[in-house]
Amino acid sequence: MKRHVAIVSYFSVGAYDANTVDENLILSEILTELKTSHEIVSWSDPQVDWSKFSLLFIKSTWDYFDYYPEFLTWLETIRTHEIPTLNNLDTILWNSSKRYLLEIESKGFPVIAGMILEKGRLISKVEIEGKVKSESWVVKPLVSGRAKNTLKFASEDWDKHVGKVQAWVNEEAFLVQPFISEVEKVGEYSLLFFNGEFSHAVLKTPAKKDFRVQHYFGGTIKTIDPSASMLASCQALVDEFASDSLYVRVDGVEVEGQFHLMELEMIEPYLFLALCEQAIPTYKKAIAARLV
DSSP states (O other), rough: OOOEEEEEOOOOSSSTTTTTOOOOHHHHHHHHHTTTTEEEEETTTTTGGGGGGGGEEEEEOOTGGGGGGHHHHHHHHHHHHOEEEEEEEHHHHHHSSSSHHHHHHHTTTTOOOOOEEOTTTOOOOOHHHHHOOOOOEEEEEEEEEETTEEEEEGGGHHHHHHHHHHHHHHHEEEEEEEOOOHHTTEEEEEEEETHHHHEEEEEEEOOOOOOOOOOGGTTTEEEOOHHHHHHHHHHHHHHHHOOSSSEEEEEEETTTEEEOOOEEEEOOOOOOTTTTHHHHHHHHHHHHHHHH
């Protein structure tokens, strides 16, 4: 059968892709240059016949956390069809819940992990204070992205926010993490790796008086050359947890000179392909290796 691949995206409503370069089109151009038949499809489109594809590039499923049960069902559908995916389904399933951060932390890596507030539990300030050593906390859904339902507040203001947080936890599991002041002061680093090899890096800086680094909240992004120690720290994470991944974005901060992981993005990260001169060539090289 002739190879026909899917670039798997989502039904855009403009919430997560405003003012961005369309990386689906960049991937499409690469596949065209590599003489590979392909089309861009939404993971949630009921009209798609997945059996016609020989490979899926899971690129921009940017609303999967809004429809998580449906997304899990879709993953099982793809597994049933035995269609290869990049990244692979086990990786995507593991990476879809932030529980993985606590697993990485348990293996000795510096991680801004935090504490899980399981769905339906009565949350306790005393318990959080015992596990999350910080004057300010950030709470976010265990399955989330794009800073959805993310709240930062000082622990002394607990009484002002506990009602909202408890209402959220009644509906789904959340993660409470220490707020890291370096995010506001310096920003969050993102290092991109393709097939386990470093490609390029950026620094995402939040808008003034904000802590969210995403561009649609006013954050700015610039290319950087990571230090040798930062690159070594990120490479160690990739070697341990993402060595078989086509793409991985390692997000983190430096605290007292040491890189701390905040996210290991292996489902649908924006790859900043248009910002760095070497990004598209290294991406193309990695994809070509996977198509052999």
